[in-house]
Amino acid sequence: MGTGMDDPAAAKPTLRDVALAAGVHIATASRALSGSKTRPVNPRTAAAVRQAAAKIGYVPDQVARSLRTHRTRAIGVLIPDMSNPVMPPLVSGAEQVLAQHGYTTLFADTDNDHAAETQRLAAFLSWRAAGLILATARRDQPLAPEVVNSGVPLVLMSRKLDATPVPSATIDESVGIAQALDYLISLGHRRIAYIGVPTWTSAGYERLMAFREITRDRGLDLPPDFAVVCEGYAERDGEAALTALLARPDRPTAVLSGNDMMALGCYDAIRRAELRCPADVSVVGYNDMPLTHRVDPPLTTVRVPYFDLGRQAATLLVEVLNDRGSMNRSVRLTPRLLVRNSTAPASA
Amino acid sequence: MGTGMDDPAAAKPTLRDVALAAGVHIATASRALSGSKTRPVNPRTAAAVRQAAAKIGYVPDQVARSLRTHRTRAIGVLIPDMSNPVMPPLVSGAEQVLAQHGYTTLFADTDNDHAAETQRLAAFLSWRAAGLILATARRDQPLAPEVVNSGVPLVLMSRKLDATPVPSATIDESVGIAQALDYLISLGHRRIAYIGVPTWTSAGYERLMAFREITRDRGLDLPPDFAVVCEGYAERDGEAALTALLARPDRPTAVLSGNDMMALGCYDAIRRAELRCPADVSVVGYNDMPLTHRVDPPLTTVRVPYFDLGRQAATLLVEVLNDRGSMNRSVRLTPRLLVRNSTAPASA
DNA sequence: TTGAAAGCGATACCAG
DNA sequence: CTGGTATCGCTTTCAA
Numbered sequence: 001m002g003t004g005m006d007d008p009a010a011a012k013p014t015l016r017d018v019a020l021a022a023g024v025h026i027a028t029a030s031r032a033l034s035g036s037k038t039r040p041v042n043p044r045t046a047a048a049v050r051q052a053a054a055k056i057g058y059v060p061d062q063v064a065r066s067l068r069t070h071r072t073r074a075i076g077v078l079i080p081d082m083s084n085p086v087m088p089p090l091v092s093g094a095e096q097v098l099a100q101h102g103y104t105t106l107f108a109d110t111d112n113d114h115a116a117e118t119q120r121l122a123a124f125l126s127w128r129a130a131g132l133i134l135a136t137a138r139r140d141q142p143l144a145p146e147v148v149n150s151g152v153p154l155v156l157m158s159r160k161l162d163a164t165p166v167p168s169a170t171i172d173e174s175v176g177i178a179q180a181l182d183y184l185i186s187l188g189h190r191r192i193a194y195i196g197v198p199t200w201t202s203a204g205y206e207r208l209m210a211f212r213e214i215t216r217d218r219g220l221d222l223p224p225d226f227a228v229v230c231e232g233y234a235e236r237d238g239e240a241a242l243t244a245l246l247a248r249p250d251r252p253t254a255v256l257s258g259n260d261m262m263a264l265g266c267y268d269a270i271r272r273a274e275l276r277c278p279a280d281v282s283v284v285g286y287n288d289m290p291l292t293h294r295v296d297p298p299l300t301t302v303r304v305p306y307f308d309l310g311r312q313a314a315t316l317l318v319e320v321l322n323d324r325g326s327m328n329r330s331v332r333l334t335p336r337l338l339v340r341n342s343t344a345p346a347s348a
Numbered sequence: 349m350g351t352g353m354d355d356p357a358a359a360k361p362t363l364r365d366v367a368l369a370a371g372v373h374i375a376t377a378s379r380a381l382s383g384s385k386t387r388p389v390n391p392r393t394a395a396a397v398r399q400a401a402a403k404i405g406y407v408p409d410q411v412a413r414s415l416r417t418h419r420t421r422a423i424g425v426l427i428p429d430m431s432n433p434v435m436p437p438l439v440s441g442a443e444q445v446l447a448q449h450g451y452t453t454l455f456a457d458t459d460n461d462h463a464a465e466t467q468r469l470a471a472f473l474s475w476r477a478a479g480l481i482l483a484t485a486r487r488d489q490p491l492a493p494e495v496v497n498s499g500v501p502l503v504l505m506s507r508k509l510d511a512t513p514v515p516s517a518t519i520d521e522s523v524g525i526a527q528a529l530d531y532l533i534s535l536g537h538r539r540i541a542y543i544g545v546p547t548w549t550s551a552g553y554e555r556l557m558a559f560r561e562i563t564r565d566r567g568l569d570l571p572p573d574f575a576v577v578c579e580g581y582a583e584r585d586g587e588a589a590l591t592a593l594l595a596r597p598d599r600p601t602a603v604l605s606g607n608d609m610m611a612l613g614c615y616d617a618i619r620r621a622e623l624r625c626p627a628d629v630s631v632v633g634y635n636d637m638p639l640t641h642r643v644d645p646p647l648t649t650v651r652v653p654y655f656d657l658g659r660q661a662a663t664l665l666v667e668v669l670n671d672r673g674s675m676n677r678s679v680r681l682t683p684r685l686l687v688r689n690s691t692a693p694a695s696a
Numbered sequence: 697t698t699g700a701a702a703g704c705g706a707t708a709c710c711a712g
Numbered sequence: 713c714t715g716g717t718a719t720c721g722c723t724t725t726c727a728a
Binding site: 024025026027028031040041042045064066067068069070 | 713714715716717719720721722
């Protein structure tokens with residue numbers, strides 16, 4: 001522990017120092033610098049104060065300011081798992097907008113662990129975060145009661161809740177699924193399978209629902225078990241699921257996958273069944289993660305604007321923060337099918 | 349602006365409420381909860397206080413605490429560009445360790461923009477961050493003077509500075525380069541090219557230097573322009589560089605690339621030159637980004653433990669924070685060559 | 697071992 | 713338009 005608590009270099013200048021240097025009262029200095037709307041300051045005095053502040057290198061203390069005003073300019077961003085390639089752009093997009101509005105981003109990765117989530121939320125709350133952006137929501141799980149009770153404004157990012165109406169920035173999954181399906185149908189495919197991501201996220205659930213609805217709508221009349229939901233998000237999950245399907249006599253001629261990793265697992269299943277992609281089986285992925293254009297064959301997939309989604313989530317939150325009365329606006333962004341070479345006309 | 353400042357739901361319980369509920373003085377409550385070393389508290393009283401705190405759902409206010417103690421438990425993490433696949437694991441690793449030690453992570457992505465960097469650093473400083481983890485360092489650029497003057501402890505992550513000795517967590521690039529080169533040499537390659545990332549990061553610079561040194565060491569006697577440094581990090585940079593090299597009569601039979609993206613660009617150059625990888629030209633990448641095992645051919649590359657590197661950076665910083673007197677310890681992690689199928693014995 | 701009181705740095709009321 | 717002053721929630725010195 002050593003000597004105690006003295007900073008080695010600099011005792012940071014405080015507002016008092018600025019006031020002293022400018023020859024005004026500390027209260028005046030405060031008003032001059034924070035541009036108080038209600039209390040006007042003489043332009044000349046204000047200029048002098050600003051000059052003095054600049055000269056001595058004054059930086060306002062957010063901590064002190066927050067204590068006094070009960071409003072921090074910090075937003076907590078909670079992420080379930082950064083190794084999921086959709087997460088980094090979400091975080092960056094949010095951070096960019098938050099910074100533009102003068103907010104600092106508190107970041108945490110829960111690694112899909114409930115205890116970690118509780119701990120991180122408590123930390124955000126103990127920092128009196130002005131708002132929260134959550135990418136961790138599970139469809140059927142209510143929000144953590146501490147969060148609800150705290151009354152902190154929050155926005156859900158990329159996922160939302162079944163029951164609770166909370167502002168959210170999400171993707172219109174049905175558009176993505178529809179585009180993929182219609183493209184496959186236009187290629188002559190009728191027996192199309194869906195190898196899905198887990199449905200405890202709203203995104204996963206909506207993809208499954210959209211698949212069922214749209215295939216019915218288009219009159220495809222698929223066996224119910226052509227839509228399978230996997231336990232995980234990995235290549236092997238996709239591989240296992242498609243392997244089972246390819247063993248059937250009425251095997252699918254095309255597969256729509258809930259994400260790109262599993263789509264690549266489908267490649268393996270196809271190869272192991274001694275079939276070829278796309279000649280025998282077409283594959284469509286979802287998300288357009290990096291390098292999907294370089295796999296063999298280049299993956300046809302649904303490109304999702306995650307960076308933008310992060311920006312929108314932050315924008316929504318800033319709106320709520322600026323106007324507490326505003327309703328629960330949500331935004332929904334549209335993905336777009338990206339045709340590459342893992343899809344081809346139906347052969348059979 | 350409406351009514352003013354009242355929280356809709358809950359006036360959060362403060363230490364005073366805890367003290368009241370436990371029937372003790374606020375100072376006693378403080379000591380009981382923060383386990384003051386110097387001022388012992390009667391175990392029975394302490395228990396009562398803790399119980400009261402739990403009962404009314406007290407969460408200490410970090411803001412007030414920080415103001416009082418002049419020590420926040422917040423660490424700023426500055427990232428140059430989250431779309432670089434090495435960054436997310438760095439951030440997660442750091443956040444994990446920081447959270448374990450009770451620190452909250454302030455996150456910012458500068459997008460390689462100097463103005464953004466200045467702004468974000470100022471924000472971290474105005475939050476009185478207890479420390480900084482920087483992944484933005486450029487080899488030849490001194491640290492921002494505000495940072496230096498602030499005296500805030502900092503650690504460099506994945507990159508370091510030429511001149512200034514600052515604690516850092518980095519990779520031993522020479523080991524990665526040596527492993528790659530020795531493997532290629534063992535395959536019979538003599539004419540090995542290096543298609544490098546920019547050298548304004550220490551990592552990029554050290555990779556180049558290691559290439560030069562080790563090839564000389566092994567007696568390869570390469571033309572100097574077999575080591576080329578690209579302007580960017582993209583596939584097209586690698587493609588352009590290798591295209592030029594393949595046009596030479598003494599073209600290389602193997603290429604070591606400064607990152608995976610550029611290695612994939614090399615694939616394109618090889619194909620355009622109507623050669624094959626690995627039959628005619630072997631390629632080795634660097635970083636082992638996701639999906640490099642699925643490209644065609646699967647990329648032999650140097651796997652770098654970035655998540656761990658993030659953990660180490662945070663660990664280093666926590667050490668410094670716990671013991672201000674500690675020397676500038678740095679850590680250096682070791683990468684490991686991952687052999688896949690983009691490398692083969694030299695044909696010529 | 698506990699109570700009393702000062703004060704971190706800023707804002708926002710109140711007078712003047 | 714500007715000066716004085718209370719105060720946010722907490723820690724910590726000083727007394728008791």
